[in-house]
Amino acid sequence: MTPDAASHPAALPSTDADWWRQAAVYQIYPRSFADANGDGIGDLAGITSRVPYLAALGIDAVWLSPFYPSALADGGYDVDDYRDVDPRIGTLEEFDAMTAALHAAGIKVIVDVVPNHSSDRHVWFQEALASPRGSAARNRYIFRDGKGDNGELPPNNWVSLFGGPAWDRITEPDGTPGQWYLHLFASEQPDFNWSNEEVREDFRTTLRFWSDRGVDGYRIDVAHALTKNLDPAFDALLDVRQGHEHLFVDGQHPIWDRDEVHEIYADWRRIFDEYDPPRIAVAEAWVPAHRRARYASPEGLGQAFNFDLLMADYDAAEFRRIIVDNLAFADASGSSTTWVFSNHDVVRHATRYALPDDSAASAGGIMSGGKDGKQWLREGGDPAALDIPRGLRRAKAATLLMLALPGSAYLYQGEELGLQEAGQIPAADRQDPAFLRTQGEEVGRDGCRVPLPWTPEGPSFGFGPGGAHLPQPAWFSTYAVSVQEADAGSTLAFYRQALALRHELQTAEELTWLDSGRADVLRFERPGGWTVVSNFGTEPVDLPAGEVLLSSSPLVDGRLPGETTAWLRA
Numbered sequence: 001m002t003p004d005a006a007s008h009p010a011a012l013p014s015t016d017a018d019w020w021r022q023a024a025v026y027q028i029y030p031r032s033f034a035d036a037n038g039d040g041i042g043d044l045a046g047i048t049s050r051v052p053y054l055a056a057l058g059i060d061a062v063w064l065s066p067f068y069p070s071a072l073a074d075g076g077y078d079v080d081d082y083r084d085v086d087p088r089i090g091t092l093e094e095f096d097a098m099t100a101a102l103h104a105a106g107i108k109v110i111v112d113v114v115p116n117h118s119s120d121r122h123v124w125f126q127e128a129l130a131s132p133r134g135s136a137a138r139n140r141y142i143f144r145d146g147k148g149d150n151g152e153l154p155p156n157n158w159v160s161l162f163g164g165p166a167w168d169r170i171t172e173p174d175g176t177p178g179q180w181y182l183h184l185f186a187s188e189q190p191d192f193n194w195s196n197e198e199v200r201e202d203f204r205t206t207l208r209f210w211s212d213r214g215v216d217g218y219r220i221d222v223a224h225a226l227t228k229n230l231d232p233a234f235d236a237l238l239d240v241r242q243g244h245e246h247l248f249v250d251g252q253h254p255i256w257d258r259d260e261v262h263e264i265y266a267d268w269r270r271i272f273d274e275y276d277p278p279r280i281a282v283a284e285a286w287v288p289a290h291r292r293a294r295y296a297s298p299e300g301l302g303q304a305f306n307f308d309l310l311m312a313d314y315d316a317a318e319f320r321r322i323i324v325d326n327l328a329f330a331d332a333s334g335s336s337t338t339w340v341f342s343n344h345d346v347v348r349h350a351t352r353y354a355l356p357d358d359s360a361a362s363a364g365g366i367m368s369g370g371k372d373g374k375q376w377l378r379e380g381g382d383p384a385a386l387d388i389p390r391g392l393r394r395a396k397a398a399t400l401l402m403l404a405l406p407g408s409a410y411l412y413q414g415e416e417l418g419l420q421e422a423g424q425i426p427a428a429d430r431q432d433p434a435f436l437r438t439q440g441e442e443v444g445r446d447g448c449r450v451p452l453p454w455t456p457e458g459p460s461f462g463f464g465p466g467g468a469h470l471p472q473p474a475w476f477s478t479y480a481v482s483v484q485e486a487d488a489g490s491t492l493a494f495y496r497q498a499l500a501l502r503h504e505l506q507t508a509e510e511l512t513w514l515d516s517g518r519a520d521v522l523r524f525e526r527p528g529g530w531t532v533v534s535n536f537g538t539e540p541v542d543l544p545a546g547e548v549l550l551s552s553s554p555l556v557d558g559r560l561p562g563e564t565t566a567w568l569r570a
Helices: 003-007 044-049 051-057 092-104 123-130 197-212 233-241 261-272 289-296 316-333 370-378 388-403 433-437 474-479 481-485 491-505
Strands: 024-028 061-064 108-113 167-171 177-182 217-220 280-283 338-340 408-412 521-526 530-535 547-551 564-569
Touching (some): 044 051, 051 092, 051 491, 092 108, 108 197, 197 261, 261 280, 261 289, 289 316, 316 521, 388 564, 474 481, 481 491, 491 564
Parallel strands (some): 024 061, 061 108, 108 217, 217 280, 338 408
Antiparallel strands (some): 167 177, 521 530, 530 564, 547 564
16 A cells, blocks of 8 residues: 555555455446435435445445546546546545445445546646647647648548547637647547656556545546557548448557557556555456457456447347356456446446347447437337336346356446336436437437436435436336335345345356256356356246245246246255
């Protein structure tokens, strides 16, 4: 531990360096979890007030989406200051109090780091705007002269993931039209120049700042995008291959997943290893499965998100292939794999699985919903168009299967309530830049970010004493925490049982596949005689001998019904 850590009461050391390998991690979107002061925005004090709830859920860690000062051009992923807390969310002292409370409950703390871009309000970007071409201030970002007779055209035709061009033109300090800056996301999110040593050193400072405050680990946003090759020779090549990125040689795409990004993470690993135990990190890297290993290597970040189940259909063969492949990739990298079905960027999986059978249940890509979830949102997001009981049944079955797998499980706030996507948000209330920049063609991610319901009544269903920054549908009341805590058969009770059993049963990171006798049924055994059977079909199947510890739906005459998972012990 570094010397400064002793000054922070939350910076309590842990003795288990491998806690992350099979951890259950609960993602909190701070602005939508709990609001203590009634301003409609979730805050750190709200999280602290809900630590007993988190402890009762049985998680090992929380991951906090950004809580830094921000104009919310992208829900907090446009960061003004990497070493402070947004005043609307709290203070550094409240961060310390929250971390201390979580640690006292045995819960680790993971925070989001957003290294690809800052906000346009960051002091460095404001300095760049006030400085001339070629200045040190501009060199922290990616500024280029435009094309055309007077520089009126962008440097190339690269597009933003939020729609529109990836370049914006600035006005020079003397008032004339000036250079262009790169933003792979919203125009308020200028990309850093990671070839600049000053940028690298500033992030080293940031990692030590939060580690000294007791943070146990980091989720690295868009980890595959930091380094870029802006050689003009790539411009036309990318135009030709847009949408066919697989045609680029591995590690040589001009924007994504370049090999030299791993030099940055090897440097970060040296910082993480200064602490006892070492700080952990998980990469958000939307790359092919065979490319994840370098992000997850012990010399790099140590772990990388595996989104394959999130993007899969509810299909036994597809699930098995994904599980086999990712356990092999994890073993080859020396890491443990990760499993996830929902997060702040995709349609909730209870809703995806409720889509009609002729629609794939995939979430797809970084934007919310995938081709089918997006279509449902574009068509109005009407809950009446969903088979909600089936969606929840499948979601619970998939989740119970996932919680039985070796590796770490990432859960998203509200999924433990079986919460459905809020698909019917009025256009005037939407906040996602993907919606705003595409004139609604991309409906965006607001539907999975609506504040949680804690009680069935009140101005925000118990989210806080005031309203909510995104409108909550009336049907949220039936999913409220207090309603489910009074029901032993609720989804919340199911998650609590599953997580408690997972702690009891989890052993070595191994599994052995067993013959189920059916193509639509998966069966495997974990060390210690713990057996898992998951029926992806619709007809009941016989269970092997043993004590049924938990099933995602009630058994029918002792048999496992369709779309149900069960855990058994011999």
